[in-house]
Amino acid sequence: MDIGFIHIGMMKTASTYMQNIWMKDNSYSLSWKGNIPFLHTLRDSVKKDSLQEEPSLDTINVDIPYQEGQKLVISNEGFSTGYLNDAPSQQKMPQFIDYASRSLGRLSGSTPNVLLVVRDPITWIKSIYVQSIKQGSSGSAQDFIKNQYGFLRHSLDLEHIVHCYKRYFNNVLIIPYELLKTDESLFWGTIAERFQVPHPEVTINHAINTSLDLKRTFLLSKTNEISSVLLNALVDSKDYTNMQEKNQIVSNYGNSGKWVHRRFVEYAADEQVDEMYRLLGMSQPREDFFDVKLPRVLKKIIEANYIGFLREYLLPEFQEYADFYDQNLQQHFSN
Known part of the structure; x- marks a missing residue:
């Protein structure tokens, strides 16, 4: 081939x-x-x-x-x-x-x-954060930066x-x-x-992966958090002595629960999302839920190993993108 x-x-x-x-x-x-x-x-x-x-x-x-x-x-x-x-x-x-x-x-x-x-890098971090929520995690964007700093x-x-x-x-x-x-x-x-490969002739006129909006991302984070509390309580319970049943429930719910929540927020009607908010005692997402402020060390790594590297490596006609990346980075720095 x-x-x-x-x-x-x-x-x-x-x-x-x-x-x-x-x-x-x-x-x-x-x-x-x-x-x-x-x-x-x-x-x-x-x-x-x-x-x-x-x-x-x-x-x-x-x-x-x-x-x-x-x-x-x-x-x-x-x-x-x-x-x-x-x-x-x-x-x-x-x-x-x-x-x-x-x-x-x-x-x-x-x-x-x-x-x-x-x-x-800033819009990438936000997008990766939403992806982590889709895969079952919970918490705010700032929690994500703290807990998955290595990634x-x-x-x-x-x-x-x-x-x-x-x-x-x-x-x-x-x-x-x-x-x-x-x-x-x-x-x-x-x-x-x-x-030296062909220019593709095919185009696709719709997005393959659609992003969740803030309201649905916040709801998914909360339902993932609830699942985590439920599962941990079962795993840690000393009174729940039927180990075969416990392991089966934990395994089945752990594997399927996140998909139920994710597919709900992806495909539920707006009225159904509103109903979930009411059931959970919420009216809207937390105000700072999606805020991104980078710690100094991560900012310096991005400046040197990402943007600085791109300035040397990008084709000359694409250098403006490195400038844009740097400008956006400076606006999301936490002193």
Whole structure:
């Protein structure tokens, strides 16, 4: 198969949208869901400190049958970050990125090309925060920054991510997510020219992943918090001695509860959301729930390893994005 390039993220930079474009365009073949087992092996190996050998490349499969002449894109935003909502593992993120790049580096003989899509760090943090709520966490945006600081600092260390991949791939393209929103043709054209691949002819006229508004995000955070209290009470109860029943309830509810809450806030009518607010004794989201103020250390990391790195690495025609990122960062700094 002719590998056009490897797309490694970042998270929340329209990865699903792009993957659907590649899947629908006849010029491309895609490995997306087909490389998830490979990714999971990488993550589990790092968590267990079991890095003797990289996982087999045979576990990277295409999502639809490959046709001769197509360009294969291997795409997963998890290749540049990991362990969201898993705070104990986040200290291993630099090691994970190193290991992922080394494992994928065995494909460098088939392609020198790696794509990394970046985004304004403040709007990225807000979007990642909402994603963490969708995955079952709770609390405000400021709680998220405090409790998952390791995830944020390592995910925004572009210097480390690019350094790791450039050891094996000599054509790493960084392109702003905001360009996709303002000039999609230029976005795809830049990739096509840099990697010598076709400009996609397919477009999708609706968002693949829609964001939750503030009201629904706050409700989901609260229902996740209630689930956590319920589960912890059952787990910690010394009076609940039927262990088989307890384990079954905890396991079943723990796996399904977050999905019930998430799908409710995603698909319930406005009147149903209002009814949930009334049942929980709430009238509106907490005023400061979505506020983002960065601590000094995280701000300095973003300035040096994210924005500073981008100023040196972005194509000249995209330097204005680094300026915009910096301006927005200064407005969200907590002294």
